[in-house]
Amino acid sequence: MKSSGNKTKFLILGLLSEEQLSGYEIKKIVDMRFSFFWSESFGQIYPQLKRLNEEGLIEEVVVEDSENIKKTKKYSITDKGISELKEWLEEPVEKESVRYEILLKMYFSNIISPEVMLEHIREFQISHRKQAKLFEKFQQQLEEYKDVHSNHKDILMVLSFGKKVWKAYDEWCEEVSEVLENRMEGREK
Amino acid sequence: MKSSGNKTKFLILGLLSEEQLSGYEIKKIVDMRFSFFWSESFGQIYPQLKRLNEEGLIEEVVVEDSENIKKTKKYSITDKGISELKEWLEEPVEKESVRYEILLKMYFSNIISPEVMLEHIREFQISHRKQAKLFEKFQQQLEEYKDVHSNHKDILMVLSFGKKVWKAYDEWCEEVSEVLENRMEGREK
DNA sequence: TTAGGCATGTAACCCGTTACATGATTTG
DNA sequence: CAAATCATGTAACGGGTTACATGCCTAA
Numbered sequence: 001m002k003s004s005g006n007k008t009k010f011l012i013l014g015l016l017s018e019e020q021l022s023g024y025e026i027k028k029i030v031d032m033r034f035s036f037f038w039s040e041s042f043g044q045i046y047p048q049l050k051r052l053n054e055e056g057l058i059e060e061v062v063v064e065d066s067e068n069i070k071k072t073k074k075y076s077i078t079d080k081g082i083s084e085l086k087e088w089l090e091e092p093v094e095k096e097s098v099r100y101e102i103l104l105k106m107y108f109s110n111i112i113s114p115e116v117m118l119e120h121i122r123e124f125q126i127s128h129r130k131q132a133k134l135f136e137k138f139q140q141q142l143e144e145y146k147d148v149h150s151n152h153k154d155i156l157m158v159l160s161f162g163k164k165v166w167k168a169y170d171e172w173c174e175e176v177s178e179v180l181e182n183r184m185e186g187r188e189k
Numbered sequence: 190m191k192s193s194g195n196k197t198k199f200l201i202l203g204l205l206s207e208e209q210l211s212g213y214e215i216k217k218i219v220d221m222r223f224s225f226f227w228s229e230s231f232g233q234i235y236p237q238l239k240r241l242n243e244e245g246l247i248e249e250v251v252v253e254d255s256e257n258i259k260k261t262k263k264y265s266i267t268d269k270g271i272s273e274l275k276e277w278l279e280e281p282v283e284k285e286s287v288r289y290e291i292l293l294k295m296y297f298s299n300i301i302s303p304e305v306m307l308e309h310i311r312e313f314q315i316s317h318r319k320q321a322k323l324f325e326k327f328q329q330q331l332e333e334y335k336d337v338h339s340n341h342k343d344i345l346m347v348l349s350f351g352k353k354v355w356k357a358y359d360e361w362c363e364e365v366s367e368v369l370e371n372r373m374e375g376r377e378k
Numbered sequence: 379t380t381a382g383g384c385a386t387g388t389a390a391c392c393c394g395t396t397a398c399a400t401g402a403t404t405t406g
Numbered sequence: 407c408a409a410a411t412c413a414t415g416t417a418a419c420g421g422g423t424t425a426c427a428t429g430c431c432t433a434a
Contacts, residue, residue, distance in 0.1 A: 007421095011293060037289040038289070038292070038293060039288070039423095040422090041422065041424080042387075043388080047387080050387090071430070073385090089294050089305070093291045093313060094290055096287065096291075099285060100227070103347050104203065105278050105282060107344060107347050108274070109343050111206060112279055120281065123281060123282065124282060151296065153368065153372075154297070158292050158296050164360055164361050165354060165358070175349060194392075212414070213414075228395095230394065232395060232397095232415090232416085232417090233394060235414060236416085260401090260412085261412085
């Protein structure tokens with residue numbers, strides 16, 4: 001068992017190191033900006049916030065919101081939290097284990113018709129192109145609010161990863177589509 | 190809950206649709222040829238084989254190995270197994286949820302020194318280059334035993350995915366390394 | 379006024395890895 | 407003959423998703 005393991009913890013600490021957030025806001029940020037390389041569910045976030053609070057790595061912020069008492073529980077990171085975050089950031093990256101269902105299906109696709117496989121590829125391509133457009137949109141937003149994010153450059157590099165890898169996905173789809181189309185024609189003859 | 194969910198099941202059915210295999214052999218194949226896009230542990234494979242056998246999707250092969258009675262339990266796929274495999278292959282691909290720890294660390298890397306982050310990138314690059322070399326090796330092997338695999342072309346396409354995406358990884362590493370090196374110099378001034 | 383978004387949380391369940399147990403066979 | 411590899415399997419644990427429960431607030 002590794003010292004890390006629980007990465008939700010560090011995602012939360014990381015986000016709280018930038019600004020005070022509620023569980024709901026954390027989820028929103030992950031869905032909007034991290035979705036292409038990370039995901040979290042409420043079932044992870046809320047219990048984790050509770051634990052981190054108990055451990056003293058974060059603390060609840062008293063939201064004195066002038067007029068109305070909000071129901072949102074905001075948290076801020078403590079010094080202890082920052083030092084644990086730092087520790088984790090300095091630890092070597094565990095190698096990710098991805099599971100591409102589409103490649104499994106591709107591998108065994110001689111069992112099914114090329115038409116069906118082509119359809120899978122098309123869907124894969126469409127959904128990833130949709131994501132690729134979000135990269136551009138997010139990058140524009142970033143340029144506008146350049147001063148807000150102290151880690152502006154780092155975010156750009158994360159985005160660059162997405163753009164490069166998603167481009168590779170797209171090119172692969174093009175290549176594979178062609179092969180499958182040829183196969184369809186060949187079979188019809 | 191989706192009708193699929195349990196993908197180990199279909200990996201096993203897929204591999205058994207090509208040849209009779211034991212649990213141990215399945216693990217070996219996954220580790221050698223699928224490792225860049227799939228992984229399985231014994232703790233998944235053996236119980237799953239048992240279940241599939243009970244369900245009648247696969248059956249134990251009586252290994253009559255002339256001289257010595259082997260301890261290996263080989264399985265073959267049944268017609269029922271093939272039709273379930275086919276069904277799954279035709280179902281739409283669920284979108285994968287990847288978690289790139291390196292991108293999380295990159296995102297928050299303003300907290301740590303560029304030297305440490307650069308080290309992470311280097312390790313990422315090295316391990317992925319190692320994998321990239323295996324693509325070439327595997328492709329050569331494929332060309333040699335072209336006739337053995339009926340799905341030769343499909344395997345090549347899976348490999349092509351790896352080559353393209355891993356190339357994108359490598360290019361990203363180069364780009365990011367440069368940025369981090371500049372940052373280090375900038376800070377020293 | 380009702381549907382949808384905001385907001386927090388818990389419980390059940392599934393999936394997957396790790397660790398452990400066991401024993402045969404091969405190789406230095 | 408000891409160490410490594412082959413080979414099969416189980417149990418425990420942990421991480422993550424889904425479903426559910428609850429209640430507020432806002433806009434059509």
